Amino acid sequence: MLLAYPLSVHAQKRKNLIFMISDGFGMTSEAMAREFMRYGNEDTMNWASTMDTMLVGTSRTRSSSSLVTDSGAGATAFSCGTKSYNGGIGITSDKKPCGTVLEAAKSKGYRTGLVSTARITHATPAAFAAHVANRGMEDLIALQEIGNNTITHSVDLMFGGGRCQFLPKSHDDGCRSDEIDVLELAKRAGYTRLADRDAFDSLDTASVRLPVLGLFAESHMSFEIDRDEKEQPSLAEMTTKALQILDRNSQDGPGFFIMIEGARIDMAGHDNDPATHLRDILQYWEAVAAVRKFVDSHSDTLLVSTSDHETGGLTLGIDPQYEWHPEVLAPVRKSAELICSEMKRMSSDKLRDHVVNSVLPNYLGISDAGDGEVLNILSAATSPTKLCKRMVGQTVSARAHIGWTTGGHTGADVGLYAYGAGAGGLRGSYENTQIGAFLARYLDVSMGSLTKALVNEVTEQHGFSDGSSDSA
Structure with missing residues (x-):
């Protein structure tokens, strides 16, 4: 079953789509955060979080290779609208590259963005802008994200961690397996590069021109509970600034598409670390609240939020x-x-x-x-x-x-949330691939021609060993 739009929404002008992924965030995690916020105060018994007030349904999470997905296959279901195997990035279950909704939006003139508290080359953001056979191929992912691929559709804005993946192995801070300086390639491609909090704070959203690449940590950004606000921006801060930049730079086009990931919710779940899990959830709520504020002043914008899977089997x-x-x-x-x-x-x-x-x-x-x-x-x-x-x-x-039942993922359904123009079109329980189809239909884009153009895309990283990837 494909998702349908209410007729009143289908007839409206659609411009911006903000897709948020709370990695590893299950329904029990939402209940934990909600009860934490209202414990000890009986007057808050009917209090609901910003997520509770926009719940429209659930998403089913299996991959093509397992009833329990990883983030690569989970994000590919959203980006390509097709199932993939665990570990696959922007690729079908038979290891063929598939065009993504971000790439399709870019090809139609939309401005595009990726924001994550993980390495920007990590599985979830990668699945929207890269095509590799194994999520651990982050050297190749970094190149593809800045446009060094078959269709040369670089992402207009990227905020997150993972600076080491853009530096050659001979650099003191580099973690690549080769000597390619991807930051230098990004500079040549016209990217404004941001390396720290000061550069982020001083960025003038009213005048900056795209593309922009902000990498604020060598690897993943800090858990929210550990984050030094003088060193790293929060997810909510990155989200707010990204929306301001994309909005200003898309006035003469059809709009913008951005994927925003609360990545470290998942990693705290892997660690069975409840307080850390909680703090990243609360920060995700802040980011969602910032997006809702943007949507309230932009009637042509839709927010969709869901998770790729649940992590930890929280009880x-x-x-x-x-x-x-x-x-x-x-x-x-x-x-x-x-x-x-x-x-x-x-x-x-x-x-x-x-x-x-x-x-x-x-x-x-x-x-x-x-x-x-x-x-x-x-x-x-x-x-x-x-x-x-x-x-x-x-x-x-x-x-x-x-x-906790596991240090890994579970096969549980996850919440589906929406707010803004077209939110009603997502009511119900859907396969994760159907959500990907919804994103494409909302933007009125098709991934088919891009998939054909990617037939010769390089999806294997030279010298890569499976042992270097993780399964978050």
């Missing part, structure tokens, strides 16, 4: 108690990622004192830690990093009576 309430405690999350001050990184740099003779006097009371807000909790954190410090993060996160989770 509010663990056996046998019928309860959970949102107040436990309030005093947490650092992510499990940062805590583990810090502990692993500690000498063994200082570790116990650090755990007892800093990690538990100051970082996790646990002032009455039992012997078991102390031993758990000490054991985490000497465990592999992935396990360390989950052990730290689960220490907080146990106190809050929050459970």
Whole structure:
């Protein structure tokens, strides 16, 4: 079944489409954040989040290769309107490049943008502007994103992390496997390049000309709970500035299309780190609120938000108690990622004192830690990093009576949200590919001719090893 427009909306002029992806964000995550915001205040019993007020349906998340998708296949379903296998980026299940809604919009004169708190070459943003056989091929993705591909459709605006992927391996901050300086190529292609918070703040949205490339971290941007606001802009700030720039630069054309990702919601879910998961959700809410404000003043604009999948199998309430405690999350001050990184740099003779006097009371807000909790954190410090993060996160989770079934993704349906002109056309339960079809129909673009043009696109990265990719 294809999604249909209400006749009243179909007849209206359509201009801008803002597509937001809350990576790894399930319905239980929304409930957790909502209850955190209203705990201890009975007067807020009917309070709803900005997401709650625009819920229109659900999205089904399976990929072509599994009932549990990864972000590459999940984002490709949205970008191409077709199923792909886990790990595929802008590519069909038989490994053929597929034209994306962003590329189709660009070819029709729309301005385009990608914003993410992950590396801009990570799976979700990549699936809208690149075509590779494996999501780990980020060297090739970086080149394709700036237009070094068959159809040379560079993205007009990119804000996020991942600067190292644009620098040659001989550079002190480079993480490419080759000596290509993609930042220099971007400069030659006319990109205004931003490397830090100061450059972001000083960017004049009234005069800047596209294209713009802002990379504000070497790899992923910080979790919101760890973010130094003097060093990195927030997702909401990047969103607001991106909309201002695209709006101003699309006045003489059909409009703009942008994909905005709250990426680190997912990564905190992988870590089973509830307080960090929460803070990135709340920041995503702020970004959504900023978009809604934009939509309210632009009647020709639609906001659509959904998730590629749920992460962690989050449960509010663990056996046998019928309860959970949102107040436990309030005093947490650092992510499990940062805590583990810090502990692993500690000498063994200082570790116990650090755990007892800093990690538990100051970082996790646990002032009455039992012997078991102390031993758990000490054991985490000497465990592999992935396990360390989950052990730290689960220490907080146990106190809050929050459970997790996995450190990976689940096959659960996710929420579908919409606001603005045409929102009613999304009411119901849909396959993720149908949402991709909706995006294309809303913009009145077709990906078919682009798919044909991409037949000779290079989708394999020379010397790539599967072991270098992740599965977030």
